[in-house]
Amino acid sequence: MNIFTIVFAFLAFSGVFIAIQAVTAKPRQDLIAERLAQYRDHNLTLDEIELSLPFSERFIKPALERLGSVLTSRMAKNRQVVLQNKINLAGRPYALSVNGFEVFKVIAGIIVALLGFWIGGLLFSTSFPLRVGAAGLGFLVGRYLPDVWLNNKIKGRQKELRLALPNALDLLTISVE
Template sequence: MSLLVIVLSVFGTVCFTIMAVFSRNQGKETQERISRALGQKEIAVEEDRRSLSERVLRPLLHKFARRLTDLTPQRQREQMTTKLSAAGLSSQWEEAEWKGLQYAISILLCLIFFGIFSLINTPFLTRIEMGLIGFIIGYMLPVYWLKAKAKQRQNEIEKTLPDILDLLTVSVEAGLGFDAALLKVAEKQKGVLAEEFLGVLQEIKMGRPRREALRDLVKRNKPAEDLNNLIASLVQADQLGISIGGVLRNQAIQIRQKQRQRVEEKAQKAPVKMMIPLVFFVFPTIFIIVIGPAAIQIIEMLK
């Protein structure tokens, strides 16, 4: 019973920590509205009234993760930062905090697996093995979730890029400057790409060169090949003084051709993928219906 109490206590503590970290942004919009309605003095008081996760749990998770990541090679840290950027989480999570959350989930699943197999009176070695399996599963779950998030973000960018590029082309050819056209896109469109373009505009307004802001956009979204080609063409056109409108129109045509080719490629793969359910599920059923009665009659005749 004491072991069960310890496991449940640790389980509750870790769950509370993870929930507190994930809920750090709740109520942010309401606080901003209150801050706009009140004066600067009230804003300072509101900043002092931070939640428990912001004042205690998040710093503890950060310190815990910082000590663990000090032992991690620099190359792996850069890879983790790139993955967070590709998933759109670089502004919400630091590399050390994400690593700490990964270890917290691993320890949580390790204790859960160990506690479950302790309650069913399995050998101690089996408990240790299942605890290690739980630790590995908990360590790999955030990795796969991050990959899925990055893939989803990449698909959304590739899906919305042609429409946004058409609007950008029309705006530039109508006489707007490139920055004004980006602002028009950010106002009219919604989604990941519109938010990225709005971030580029904010960096340009803060005094950063347009080329560097666009290159950072590429670094944050490396998996999106079409976006990377577009930004590379825009940077080259800016360096050589080429008309941006013509470049945008050519890129729009090329991107739509690539998307059409991707759709055709998926359509060509469909028959091959359909062979598996056909061979293992449909064909056996057809054989049973067609050959079954004849086989029964042949067996009766042979008796």
């Protein structure tokens, strides 16, 4: 394995790590109130207010939201509705929207494609087309894995509701009596 592969893998994984952190970071609750308090106390310019925000909220999160908008604008409306229903059935994990889920699928595809390229390099070190084929297969698998994860979340939530239903019915009958 040469140094270029190691550096490329490190940069790719660090970029993906930063993107995932930006998407899954929990927003602060009093962001608007905090901004208003800053404005009342000091006469800050708009640039100073924007620069007081973390880099992930100023650049990475808006870039990922724009990417999600581009990805979902190409989707059929009924596919968006079906995907939103699936996300709702899963309980909106990590406050995902359709845009966020599509970005998550692309990021997962890129991660698994890089892993496929790397593993393809270990297995087929002399054949570059096989490495690219492994990366392509990895991208397809990576795009499919978030759907599997979402379906597992749906099944888990439905199982949880089925287990809680008898207790809810007991409470309901007791309160009616």
